[in-house]
Amino acid sequence: MNQIVIIGGGASALMLAALLPPKSATLIxxxxxxxxKIQVxxxxxxxxxxxxxxxxxxxxxxxxxQPVLDMFDEKMLLKWLEERGLTPVLRKGTQYFCPNASKEILxxxxxxxxxxxxxxxxxxxxxxxKGQIFEVKTDKRVLKAEKVVVASGGLSYPQLKASDIGYRIAEAFGHHIVKTSPALVGFTLQPGEFFFKELSGASTEVKVTVGENVIEGSLLFAHKGISGPAVLNASLYWEKGTIEIDFLGDVDWETLRRSEKNISSLLPMPKRxxxxxxxxxxLQDKQGKKVTSSELERLKSLCHYSFAPAGTFGYSKAEVTKGGVSTDEVNAYTMMSEKEEGLYFIGEVLDVTGRLGGYNFQWAFSTAYVCHQHLING
Incomplete structure (x- = not known):
């Protein structure tokens, strides 16, 4: 008899296994x-x-x-890592990274x-x-357990054997699964924007608006479509329909209209x-002072360039999966199912997805901590 079975071997599963008392769990x-996935x-x-x-x-x-993050925040995580000899370094403003490589935390x-x-x-x-005992069937054996923690992640990175087992387990116990789709992923294009592909490799700062969400950051033109941090974060909120991109930001149009320089030197994008x-x-690339009023209006359209992506680059390129086990049916203070005593869900399998910047790892670690607290204290 196993006291606890943990399904999965990613960030949330490993954190939970690390926190629990020795020999109290079996991880599959x-x-x-x-x-x-941590390694890549x-x-x-x-x-x-x-x-x-x-x-x-x-x-x-x-x-x-919010309650989950409050119970185990970034300061507690950093302290826990420092106690084990790893001091993450601050980069890109507010993001903490391994000093050298992911193998350090792994x-x-x-x-x-x-x-x-x-x-x-x-x-x-x-x-x-059966009764009070769970039976976990694998392709090699059947394990009996008092408690089961589903930490199997999402569908991203199928090449790393990502699967839908977590969702299937949840459904078997009566849980609702919020529709899943690739997230933190690039967009593919409709024919009207195929010219973007000619700019592959170029990057520019933008604001992307998806519904009520506005995301600032860089956009990368790619062979298959568009990517880069702003686009990846925008993909969190996009289901279908149009997005709007502001390529120009706060251009001083009056100054542009008086300038001797060509337009390609005046706009805040790479000349190419x-x-x-x-x-x-x-439009011709001519001096700003020679731009007519109607041409100026066409230029200003780049402040609210609207189009509908064809789709995304898919799960093989997605950092994470959005959707998952509905949080309406899981206790935020224990991570235990509201439908089945002794069944827990942590990490990416839940219907919670963070933006780029370390948010998804923090979610994995925080949910593992909350779960461990309930497992050891009841």
Missing amino acids: EANTKTGA SGGGKCNITNQVMDAAYYLGEEYFV SIFQKESSKQNILLGEKVISVTK VTKRFLLQLG
């Missing part, structure tokens, strides 16, 4: 090693958390998200979690319950990008 991971995060640099931590940076119910988790029973290369097939947009708008 489909890959041949734990923490595969941020190109191997691993953005752990953020100095500015608030429910506003998450797509999810604030009443659920080695801590692998060491701390090794006190538990770890089953690698084993795929969970189903979870059922500006010239392609001018071509698209049917």
Whole structure:
């Protein structure tokens, strides 16, 4: 009999295994090693958390998200890591990274979690319950447990054996799954914006508006469409329909109209990008002082360039999965199911998704901490 079975071997699962008393849990991971997604995060640099931590940076119910973050915030996480010899460094303003590489934090988790029973290369097939005992069926055995924690993540990175097992377990116990889709991912384009592909490799600062959400940051033109931090964050809020991009920001139009310089030197975009947009708008690259009123209006359209993406780059390119187990049916103060005693959900499997900047790792660690508190204190 296992006291606790943890399904998954990613950030939330490893944090929970690290926090629990020795030999109190069995962790099951489909890959041949734990923490595969941690290792590739941020190109191997691993953005752990953020100095500015608030429910506003998450797509999810604030009443659920904020208490979880409050119970284990970024300061508590940093202290926990520092006690184990890792001092994250501040980069890009407010983001905490591993000093050198993601393997630094991964080695801590692998060491701390090794006190538990770890089953690698084993795929969970189903979870059922008979009386007070859960039965976790894998492709190799059946494990009995008093408590089960689903920490199986989402559908992103299918190449790392991401699966829908967490959602299937939740549904089997009567939980509602909020529709899942790729998030923190680039957009593909309709024919009207195919000219963007000609700008592949160029980057420019923008404001992207999706519904009521406005995201500032850089946009990267790519072979398949558009990417970059502003676009990836915008994908959190996009379902279908149009988005609006402000490519120009606060241009002083009066100064532009008096300038001897050409338009391509006056707009806050790389010249290559500006010239392609001018071509698209049917405008010549001429001195600002020679721009007519009607031409100026066409230029100003770049402040509210509206179009509908064709879709996204998909799960293979998505950092995370949005949607998941409805938080209306999970207790924010314990992470336990409101439908089944002893069944818990933590991390990305829940219907909570953070923006870029360390928010999703913090969510994984915070939910693991809250869950562990309930598991050991009841």
